Amino acid sequence: MKGIVNFTPGPSQIYFTVENHIRAAFREGIPSLSHRTKEFENISRHATNGLKLLLEIPSDFHIFFTSSATEIWERSIQNLVAHKSLHFVNGAFSKKYYEVAGQLGKSPKKNEVLPGHGFPNDVLYEEGIELIALTHNETSTGVSLPMNFINQFREKYPEALIAVDAVSSLPYPQFDYSKIDSLFFSVQKGFGLPAGLGVWIVNHRCIKKAEDLLSQGFSIGSYHNLPSLLLHAKKDQTPETPNVLGIYLLGKVIEDFLRRGIQIIRKETEYKAAILYQALSIHKNISPFITNPADRSNTVIVAQSGENTKAISQHLLAAGLQAGEGYGDQKTTQLRFANFPTHSKEQFEKLVDELEKFK
């Protein structure tokens, strides 16, 4: 597998510094470090402080560790919804978030459009919505919600909490934290780390809601309910024995990202996305799946490759480039390309060259 650049949108190509960080971790005894030590607290604080800097998270937000973003779908519904959440569904992952709410006994509502499409700008108001669940980047189709779409909800639903699933887009997007209450991701996408860690960012309104639900007699879960996560996070700890190595590696990769600079990471992401979308737009055999440029993700780029899918994939692989398969039903008709900080400009230029060579 070494020597091949992996463009699968998750688990992604590992960030190039990770293997060295793991070696250092073994030298420092991290894999057997107890999570009830000062050393662990330092490691945990290093990761959360770094993340606050990198993503410009305001100081009144808290950062918690879970095992995956899938877990956060469940925890966010459990802790933030008594009855009714509102989901914007335009693909497999936003749909799963909606389904989780039903599985937990809530009565979720949804605004649904066809996969690969954005939502109409006019959002109808409905009474009693407690949580608005937005999937910033639909990993299955490569459609992304424009920031002004996300930012409209605070004014329209001032009572509701707003949760943003940014699994396959962070650290690239720049959110306006005054317009959202919760943000989450998992580390095996844009952060280029081995899977097994989710990160949940919440403000005081989320904590308050969980406490209210608890006092009203709702079950909000056990070790990973928000009050329990907060109690431990205040001491830079976790309720359970966490993925200590994963938290250590996250802190180290964030350090690498900070050294590179988030503005440079953003600019490079946009450059790489632009050249790939351009190549797809003028290609004879493939095209961007998302037709409306305003809806196109810069971090997961999906190509409609139809009957050429297998041939293109093999052509790329022969050049050391592993395209991601289309999601679900689109496995044999689309290709997906992750555009994460681990993917260099040179790798994207080579990808574009190879696509151009395919006639």
Place this chain on the structure above:
Amino acid sequence: MKGIVNFTPGPSQIYFTVENHIRAAFREGIPSLSHRTKEFENISRHATNGLKLLLEIPSDFHIFFTSSATEIWERSIQNLVAHKSLHFVNGAFSKKYYEVAGQLGKSPKKNEVLPGHGFPNDVLYEEGIELIALTHNETSTGVSLPMNFINQFREKYPEALIAVDAVSSLPYPQFDYSKIDSLFFSVQKGFGLPAGLGVWIVNHRCIKKAEDLLSQGFSIGSYHNLPSLLLHAKKDQTPETPNVLGIYLLGKVIEDFLRRGIQIIRKETEYKAAILYQALSIHKNISPFITNPADRSNTVIVAQSGENTKAISQHLLAAGLQAGEGYGDQKTTQLRFANFPTHSKEQFEKLVDELEKFK
């Protein structure tokens, strides 16, 4: 930290082969491997098949991956209890399992004895118990449930499911699977792996119970409910993106254990426990915390060290031996020694020698 033998009962000293396995994992591209590939399915099957061999698990049991044993406390209550579980509480961890049931809105019952004590053999019958929750090895105090204690419940409560938390004892104990329905552990103890993975073993009665609860309208959680875990495990997959590297390493360490042989691991565990308990029993300044030999754990050995605690700990550390601290209130008066497969006979002989030198 290198060069020091860590006897903390968890996260434990890493098994000595793990660092090499991680190197191989990077060579094979495991950290960025998609969990929706044949390669992942092979890795997952390698771990579960190995575990079945190692722990002699009957073929009608299923093996599922979670993020921690703490998660399994929650999932087992959610999936196996409508109203009433019965917990045997004799320390901090068995108590937490009991508390989780209350947090999930159930009405748990408990039989409680003082920390460090075993339970009376006569168990009173109570109507309507759906799950009997047993903590095989109380990591906080080093008390272990005798097998005949565990095995009595099937006959006395034929309707109830029997779940055994074997977090800090496996792979050492040999369970009679006809007497239990569910068994679980986390990998950072006896398996000597980095934390971030729990393993949940269940039989068809557990699956049936979860399905019954679901059909009665109970919420049994979302991605990690038993039907969802089973659906994916049948394809050697997981509902969410799991800790792929952790599952790979588990399979590799199980392979190492199988090569060594479970009988040899068991015999060595008993030898190491015997010499340490013997040394504690004749020591002038310290003694075994568990007074009744029948209740003593062979895998977590707790010493009552009183006012000598700090001095002994420093004496051992000077010899390269890191004792585990006492749990909670006993932090300054007890020392805990994990006796896992990663700890060699030679290391235990050195530990005993150093304890004898301390006067």
